[in-house]
Amino acid sequence: MIFISRELKPDSPLRNWAEQSGAAIHAQSLLRFSAVAFTPPAAADWWFFYSARAVRFAGGEVPSGVRVAAIGGSTATALLGRSLPVDFCGDGHPGRAAEDFLAVADGRRVFFPRARQSRLSVQTALADRLTVLDAVCYDNLPVPPAGPIDARTYIFTSPLNVAAYLDHYPLPAGARVVAIGPSTGSELARRGIDCRWPAEPSEEGLVQLLAGRPA
Incomplete structure (x- = not known):
């Protein structure tokens, strides 16, 4: 399963790619x-x-x-x-x-x-x-989830979303972690978490990055 820390529209490129790839996706903003x-x-x-x-x-x-x-x-x-x-x-x-x-x-x-x-x-x-x-x-206030989210791929879309999740729950061993861009990537790196981010900070960029490896 793929987790992304934002809501997705019905015609979301990321949602469409996940569905076509047979991957479940959990889209939830961790901010209010x-x-x-x-x-x-x-x-x-x-x-x-x-x-x-x-x-x-x-x-x-x-x-x-x-x-x-x-x-x-x-x-x-x-x-x-x-x-x-x-x-x-x-x-x-x-x-x-x-x-x-x-x-x-x-x-x-x-x-x-x-x-x-x-x-x-x-x-x-x-x-x-x-x-x-x-x-x-x-x-923009952090709203952590009620419990840990079990996924193979975690996509974080802002430094504050990173804090909203990782201040409360660890990531499972072997999880793939993706940042929307360099600011979010820097926050993950500061926490000792290896991640990648797309060349373009957009859903289309995320799809291009993820398509190279099954989610």
């Missing part, structure tokens, strides 16, 4: 999300979104005339789904996205609507090259 009231900045050249979740909670506040950035493809898709422009799209890796973003935003005022538990990866990397405007727009 809630909106946090915030005041958008009066003057910003850019709004930079870390996640589709941030788009959900703050996308409706983007003023006209402001340029909009997404850390990766999934966030860009969420922005387009709200009829918002995507003036910059990174590759989903915080370090590379920050470096590429400088090419268009060096010296500008950039607003980062974010989760309370965010690691601040992009704005920390860019703090000396642009003016960082920051506000918490949603809360």
Whole structure:
């Protein structure tokens, strides 16, 4: 069985691949999300979104005339789904996205609507090259499962999801562990857990990674 720490849509590429491969899949977010009231900045050249979740909670506040950035493809898709422009799209890796973003935003005022538990990866990397405007727009609290989840493959989709599970339950010996991207992978590595992550932090990327080995 495959466990992934997020809910999946009925047409999820990962769910479809698992079903076609004959693998059971257990999709369960280990976080609870809630909106946090915030005041958008009066003057910003850019709004930079870390996640589709941030788009959900703050996308409706983007003023006209402001340029909009997404850390990766999934966030860009969420922005387009709200009829918002995507003036910059990174590759989903915080370090590379920050470096590429400088090419268009060096010296500008950039607003980062974010989760309370965010690691601040992009704005920390860019703090000396642009003016960082920051506000918490949603809360993300860990909600551990009621008991351990028995799977052969564990896919963790954020560092906080890693903590929500591994602070309470160990992984079984021999389990395959996959991270959605390098930030989650770093948290797993910090805990001494070997893992891999896809070239692209998306369900399609996960499918490409998993398809090379039965789940």
